[in-house]
Amino acid sequence: MPNQPVLLIHGGAWAMPDDAVRAHEAGIAEALRVGYAELERGASAVDAVEAAVAAMEDDEIFDAGRGSFLTRDGRVQMDALLMNGENLRAGGVACVERIRNPIRAARLVLKESPHVYFVGVGAERFAMQQGMRLIDNTELIVPRERERLMEFQRAELEGAVDTTFSGPLAEDPTLASHDTVGAVALDVHGHIAAGTSTGGTLSKVPGRVGDSSLIGCGCYADDESAAVSLTGWGEPIMKLVLGKWAVDRVAAGAAPEEAAQAAIDYLYARLGGHGGIILLDRLGRVGLAHNTPRMAWGLRMPEGMEMGVTRV
Numbered sequence: 001m002p003n004q005p006v007l008l009i010h011g012g013a014w015a016m017p018d019d020a021v022r023a024h025e026a027g028i029a030e031a032l033r034v035g036y037a038e039l040e041r042g043a044s045a046v047d048a049v050e051a052a053v054a055a056m057e058d059d060e061i062f063d064a065g066r067g068s069f070l071t072r073d074g075r076v077q078m079d080a081l082l083m084n085g086e087n088l089r090a091g092g093v094a095c096v097e098r099i100r101n102p103i104r105a106a107r108l109v110l111k112e113s114p115h116v117y118f119v120g121v122g123a124e125r126f127a128m129q130q131g132m133r134l135i136d137n138t139e140l141i142v143p144r145e146r147e148r149l150m151e152f153q154r155a156e157l158e159g160a161v162d163t164t165f166s167g168p169l170a171e172d173p174t175l176a177s178h179d180t181v182g183a184v185a186l187d188v189h190g191h192i193a194a195g196t197s198t199g200g201t202l203s204k205v206p207g208r209v210g211d212s213s214l215i216g217c218g219c220y221a222d223d224e225s226a227a228v229s230l231t232g233w234g235e236p237i238m239k240l241v242l243g244k245w246a247v248d249r250v251a252a253g254a255a256p257e258e259a260a261q262a263a264i265d266y267l268y269a270r271l272g273g274h275g276g277i278i279l280l281d282r283l284g285r286v287g288l289a290h291n292t293p294r295m296a297w298g299l300r301m302p303e304g305m306e307m308g309v310t311r312v
């Protein structure tokens, strides 16, 4: 008997302002629709995750694909990872600037390459050799992000930003935004997959890579444990290899709900980090937690759909 498919997605965890909630909800609803349609037609969890993440990359409201935060020098530079829990195949790209949908480039790495990870120009060349059209970086930039960068850099000059990155940026919601997108899915064949895609943090130094595309940090999937995607302040998440930490708790017997909360508690207790996490196991059990003021998420199962922008 086929499994009941499940799709759980997030669209970032941060102090999202009230006027951005509706647009996030609309983006989440569309990604759930597109991703779940894949699962309903019997496609793999990898297909569903790719489709859901690509839909959010295409939506300018999120910090992924077009509409991403800008680097210090005003460019879009993106990272993404896709992982198949059935066979542990994974594909990652980082610091790509000329790819409209980094998650689709990650899919090509997963599918077509014996390697797991490509960065920068090498990643773009690989994608192009696989038939992907390269675009100009300006096609990924939206006016809202030019303004956000200018505001941030003005605040930096005035000394109003913690440039040591020793803590979460500032309490100011426009500065502390984390709009990375991610998805985890269970398909009718009983396999799970995970994907995460991001433009990274606001005004990042070019070449900086966060947790999102690093295997075991912002994303991981293994049928024997769980599928996970994270968002938030990347450096502490990387130091704790938090995605793998969370799925290992599930393998050791914790319910995804407990493991998700434990991971966020650990992130804060150990390094004062802030973020959000989604988790899903092969039994279709889900977990979601965040310690940021808000997190955008959506869940679709045969019984129906739930979504929202939750507060803590």
Ligand code: ASP
Pocket: 012, 063, 177, 178, 179, 180, 198, 199, 200, 201, 209, 210, 211, 212, 218, 230, 231, 232, 233, 234, 235
């Ligand atoms: N985790 C991402 C990074 O540090 C940012 C985010 O989740 O929005 O690059």
